[in-house]
Amino acid sequence: MNEANQSALREGKTDRSPRILVVEDETSLATLLVYNLESEGYDVEHVENGDEAELRIAESPPDLVILDWMLPGVSGLEICRRLRTRDAALDMPIIMLTARGEEGERVRGLSVGADDYVVKPFSTPELMARVRALLRRARPERVASKLVLGDIDLDRATRRVRRSGREIHLGPTEFRLLEYFMEKPGRVFTRAQLLDSVWGMSAEIDERTVDVHVGRLRKALIRGREKDPIRTVRGSGYSFDETFGRD
Ligand code: CA
Numbered sequence: 305m306n307e308a309n310q311s312a313l314r315e316g317k318t319d320r321s322p323r324i325l326v327v328e329d330e331t332s333l334a335t336l337l338v339y340n341l342e343s344e345g346y347d348v349e350h351v352e353n354g355d356e357a358e359l360r361i362a363e364s365p366p367d368l369v370i371l372d373w374m375l376p377g378v379s380g381l382e383i384c385r386r387l388r389t390r391d392a393a394l395d396m397p398i399i400m401l402t403a404r405g406e407e408g409e410r411v412r413g414l415s416v417g418a419d420d421y422v423v424k425p426f427s428t429p430e431l432m433a434r435v436r437a438l439l440r441r442a443r444p445e446r447v448a449s450k451l452v453l454g455d456i457d458l459d460r461a462t463r464r465v466r467r468s469g470r471e472i473h474l475g476p477t478e479f480r481l482l483e484y485f486m487e488k489p490g491r492v493f494t495r496a497q498l499l500d501s502v503w504g505m506s507a508e509i510d511e512r513t514v515d516v517h518v519g520r521l522r523k524a525l526i527r528g529r530e531k532d533p534i535r536t537v538r539g540s541g542y543s544f545d546e547t548f549g550r551d
Contacts, residue, residue: 322439323347325366327357327383328401329375333424337370340428341435354378358386365393368439370431371418373402381416388417388497397438399431419491451486454549456525456533458486467525477502478521485534490546492537518542 324341328334329352341348349366351357354375361369369387373380380400387393400418420434449461455468463479465472474482480502484493493501495511503509518534526532533548 321345321347322367323349323364324435325357325360325369326350327352327354327369327375327380328372329353330372336428337431340432344432344435346435352376354380354383357383361387361393361396365396367442368397368399368435370399370401370435373400384418385416394501395442397442399434399438401426417491419488451483453486453489453544454531454533456482456486456549458483467527467530470527472524474521474524477517478524481517481521482525485542485544489544489548492535492540492543494541498541514542 324346326334326337326341326348328337328350334350334352338348338350349360351360352375354377357369357371358378360366371380371384375383384398384400387396387398397420398418399420399422401422401424403424419438422431422434449459451458451460456465456472457467458465458479460483465474465479465482481498484498484502495514498514499509499511503513518536522532522534525534531545531548533545535543535545537543
């Protein structure tokens with residue numbers, strides 16, 4: 305981070321740009337990232353290890369985190385997992401960076417709650433595009449009244465769901481479940497996370513209840529040979545298929 309940004313942070317900038325925390329121990333890569341992000345107008349902070357990252361996030365949660373997988377000390381994966389257990393960081397967009405050869409770990413990364421995944425060496429414009437997309441997705445969608453993915457659209461205002469134009473009748477739990485999935489396509493949620501977020505913290509419900517409601521949701525959504533938009537991730541939980549509607 306440059307000095308102007310540091311002092312702006314200390315003084316509590318009012319008209320603020322999105323704040324991005326870069327967690328990366330390779331100095332040359334970190335410098336490149338910080339330079340490019342600042343050129344795009346973001347307020348950027350850089351830390352080199354997981355402990356510092358956790359400290360900074362606790363002190364002042366950024367709008368987005370770019371998190372290296374392989375870090376000295378606490379791994380990026382572990383930081384990601386820990387962050388997702390905190391209320392304040394539950395919706396914070398996280399992009400994981402990983403070295404070539406670790407692609408096989410993608411599901412693991414997504415299952416602990418990363419929103420996106422970039423393999424090194426990556427193209428800077430591509431990473432910038434993903435940052436923009438995630439920031440856009442993290443904020444406006446929460447206030448937008450309509451969520452549209454593929455041929456499914458969900459209207460929060462009228463609480464109506466349609467698929468290919470036909471009305472889908474859902475119970476209140478299935479509606480909330482679908483809404484939650486559609487807000488974060490590709491993100492894998494554990495049954496415990498779904499119980500917390502969709503049923504509420506106080507719910508003392510068996511995790512199998514989630515399976516029952518996901519089953520009902522699927523049954524309502526899918527007719528004939530239509531594609532199943534919900535993905536079951538073995539050993540992890542469920543997600544809204546991020547490739548849904550792209551083919
Ligand atoms: Ca590293």
